Amino acid sequence: MEIQTRREGSCRVVQISGSADINSSAALRETLLGAVEGGDTHIVCDLGETDFICSDALGVLITAYLKARGRGGFLHLASPRDHLAEILETTRLDRLFSIYPDVHAALSSC
């Protein structure tokens, strides 16, 4: 998994490429929680290049979402590919997260 972050206006875009599995969820946790604790509470996770996600990584997204929300911010998801979109639907996390077809749409909603 590779994580790249960039600033887009008031938002922090976190692009997650490859597999968000048990061996990479610690890095994801460090990036997302580090961003929130560092004051970046408006976060868009770009899942367009994410080909796999396990329940542990889903838990990281939830934890970061809750921390961002607790500080008055948000964590949105953007451009999940078919398999990830299906997992989000199956777990009903599509009810928790705001999910956008692409990063631009997510940023436009901010």
Add this chain to the structure above:
Amino acid sequence: MPDAVRQTDDADGWVCKDLPTDLGAVRETEREVLARLRTLGYDDDQLFAVRLALEEALVNAMKHGNRLDPDLSVRVAYLATAERVEIRVADQGPGFKPDRVPDPTADENLERPCGRGIMLMRCYMDEVAFSESGNEVAMVKYR
């Protein structure tokens, strides 16, 4: 402490491996199983489903079953044919009652960061059964 992976293959085609309780062993096991399924013609959706279920089963066994105790091991056995793949994962922990795991899709549980592994295994495999003690899971995916 268990050594590195030990593997035995039996005449019926089952491959059996004893993994150390080391989360780093998960990815390599997935790669091996998926490589075998690719040669048998499984498609991307099936490979994704098996990878997800195997990941959840192995992580559950190591984290929740063996509680990351490096002195314990996890046994994974699989039988891959052109018709189906059967996978069994057993840990050396005290076991648990799968039916007592809260439904992670219930509204009141959506914000819980954990507890989705078993549900994902059941959704992505065609058959999932736990032993009575709860420390072994058997899963089947039909091609």
